Amino acid sequence: MKLSLIFSSLIPVTLIAAQKYVFAHVVVGTASAHTVSTWANDIALASAARIDAFALNIAYPDPNIPTQVSNAFAAAASLNSTFKLFFSFDYLGGGQAWPATSPSQSSQDGDSVAWYLQKYGSNPAYFQYSDKNTSTSKPFVSTFEGVDNINDWAPNGAIRSAVGDVYFVPNWGSLGTSGISTNLNNMQGFFSWDMWPNGANDMNSSSGGDGKKWIWRGDDLWHERWQQVVEVNPDFVEIVTWNDFAEGHFIGPVYSPSEIAVGSDVYLQNITHQSWLSFVPYYISLYKGTSYYIPHDMTQFWYRLAPAAAGDSCGVTGNTAAQQQTEMPPAQMIKDAIFFSALLQSAAQVQLSIGGQVVATENGVQGINHWSQEFGQNVGAVELSVSRGGQVVNSTTGPPITSNSILANGCSNYNAWVGGF
Ligand SMILES: *[C@@H]1O[C@H](CO)[C@@H](O)[C@H](O)[C@H]1NC(C)=O
Ligand SMILES: *[C@@H]1O[C@H](CO)[C@@H](O)[C@H](O)[C@H]1NC(C)=O
Ligand SMILES: *[C@@H]1O[C@H](CO)[C@@H](O)[C@H](O)[C@H]1NC(C)=O
Numbered sequence: 393m394k395l396s397l398i399f400s401s402l403i404p405v406t407l408i409a410a411q412k413y414v415f416a417h418v419v420v421g422t423a424s425a426h427t428v429s430t431w432a433n434d435i436a437l438a439s440a441a442r443i444d445a446f447a448l449n450i451a452y453p454d455p456n457i458p459t460q461v462s463n464a465f466a467a468a469a470s471l472n473s474t475f476k477l478f479f480s481f482d483y484l485g486g487g488q489a490w491p492a493t494s495p496s497q498s499s500q501d502g503d504s505v506a507w508y509l510q511k512y513g514s515n516p517a518y519f520q521y522s523d524k525n526t527s528t529s530k531p532f533v534s535t536f537e538g539v540d541n542i543n544d545w546a547p548n549g550a551i552r553s554a555v556g557d558v559y560f561v562p563n564w565g566s567l568g569t570s571g572i573s574t575n576l577n578n579m580q581g582f583f584s585w586d587m588w589p590n591g592a593n594d595m596n597s598s599s600g601g602d603g604k605k606w607i608w609r610g611d612d613l614w615h616e617r618w619q620q621v622v623e624v625n626p627d628f629v630e631i632v633t634w635n636d637f638a639e640g641h642f643i644g645p646v647y648s649p650s651e652i653a654v655g656s657d658v659y660l661q662n663i664t665h666q667s668w669l670s671f672v673p674y675y676i677s678l679y680k681g682t683s684y685y686i687p688h689d690m691t692q693f694w695y696r697l698a699p700a701a702a703g704d705s706c707g708v709t710g711n712t713a714a715q716q717q718t719e720m721p722p723a724q725m726i727k728d729a730i731f732f733s734a735l736l737q738s739a740a741q742v743q744l745s746i747g748g749q750v751v752a753t754e755n756g757v758q759g760i761n762h763w764s765q766e767f768g769q770n771v772g773a774v775e776l777s778v779s780r781g782g783q784v785v786n787s788t789t790g791p792p793i794t795s796n797s798i799l800a801n802g803c804s805n806y807n808a809w810v811g812g813f
């Protein structure tokens with residue numbers, strides 16, 4: 393009897409619980425040398441990491457965007473996977489705001505929001521969504537800013553009048569929380585770009601202001617934000633970003649040097665972030681409440697290859713006055729430390745050495761573990777290992793930490809190298 397009561401209360405709850413989704417933000421303008429095959433590779437990687445869809449950030453005007461969007465949809469179709477794509481209209485990245493609709497006489501490919509939604513909104517690979525109040529699913533659409541064009545997205549505004557209803561989840565972070573609350577009629581959800589902490593602080597899950605020659609503190613952020621995702625339990629999570637190499641936040645692969653903006657290439661040499669992808673399936677399972685089998689003991693570690701104060705800051709500030717923040721020297725904001733996580737099949741010892749000297753030995757528990765270790769004056773290659781009963785189970789070695797800037801131009805590189813096994 394008790395059992396059936398539990399069932400009768402459990403089953404409806406399960407049925408009405410909205411499905412949760414994880415996206416990764418892809419800057420299509422950066423993917424300028426992509427082919428259908430590199431798009432297919434990106435989609436396969438993201439799909440293997442249990443990411444549900446790419447938010448295709450498209451800026452205006454950019455004549456290459458229609459081709460790359462077409463390549464992305466062709467790749468999704470060729471893979472025959474459940475992976476989806478949707479648009480995130482970037483109102484700042486291209487220098488002009490997005491026109492809502494195309495001119496009736498002289499329309500050109502990709503010249504408006506309506507053009508893209510009419511062409512791709514009902515494509516089988518386009519992400520459709522319905523919340524628990526709406527019986528029919530609608531094309532999911534997001535933005536990066538666009539607060540001067542809010543009325544275009546009104547229920548009877550130019551965009552919905554032209555393309556039909558959409559499930560609209562903009563990032564209008566520059567309005568602040570109060571500005572957003574006065575525009576709720578125009579949106580079905582809200583996406584916040586406010587994900588880096590202000591100053592030498594840890595990020596928390598309360599909202600602050602939205603924060604480009606500046607840094608915001610990463611350090612433990614990758615691990616901490618996933619913990620906050622589980623705590624806040626939003627309907628959607630967007631990983632920022634897949635490929636913004638120029639801004640130094642990316643988890644996807646680099647295919648072509650031409651996709652790295654001139655001037656930022658020096659900060660990306662030999663530095664990949666792709667190891668961050670390896671825990672994504674686990675973090676997503678935690679967020680969605682689905683099961684995850686740890687295939688073997690896994691680790692991730694990341695660090696900058698020299699102390700923050702070792703090179704010239706070359707004009708880079710910690711924080712930015714452009715976002716009404718108090719600026720500070722980068723070295724006061726970020727930690728000279730190795731950040732390391734382990735996803736363990738059972739309890740084990742996790743050991744970190746620099747230049748052959750053990751600097752940390754941690755007792756890891758089954759499941760996720762995260763630590764950081766300041767590297768101080770230590771220099772040399774960094775080795776991370778997992779041991780059980782005195783036997784090394786697995787280990788890996790990352791590039792050396794040096795006491796001076798690793799860059800020929802004498803500037804500090806604040807971009808972290810990421811590895812693991
Ligand atoms: C695509 O996937 C569906 C469902 O898994 C399957 O039935 C179909 O045969 C696949 N088509 C191709 C061309 O692989
Ligand atoms: C769903 O409908 C209820 C009742 O009308 C309303 O209170 C709630 O805000 C709606 N939720 C969404 C996401 O629209
Ligand atoms: C969250 O972080 C912000 C910015 O660092 C800070 O102002 C605020 O007090 C923090 N809130 C909590 C609850 O810690």
Ligand SMILES: *[C@@H]1O[C@H](CO)[C@@H](O)[C@H](O)[C@H]1NC(C)=O
Pocket residue numbers: 661662798799
């Ligand atoms: C990148 O790696 C290559 C090959 O190991 C090396 O020659 C080069 O100096 C490295 N570049 C930097 C900036 O560390």
Ligand SMILES: *[C@@H]1O[C@H](CO)[C@@H](O)[C@H](O)[C@H]1NC(C)=O
Pocket residue numbers: 688689785786787812813
């Ligand atoms: C060690 O790590 C590699 C790389 O992830 C993995 O393929 C291998 O299975 C691991 N070995 C053990 C014994 O866990």
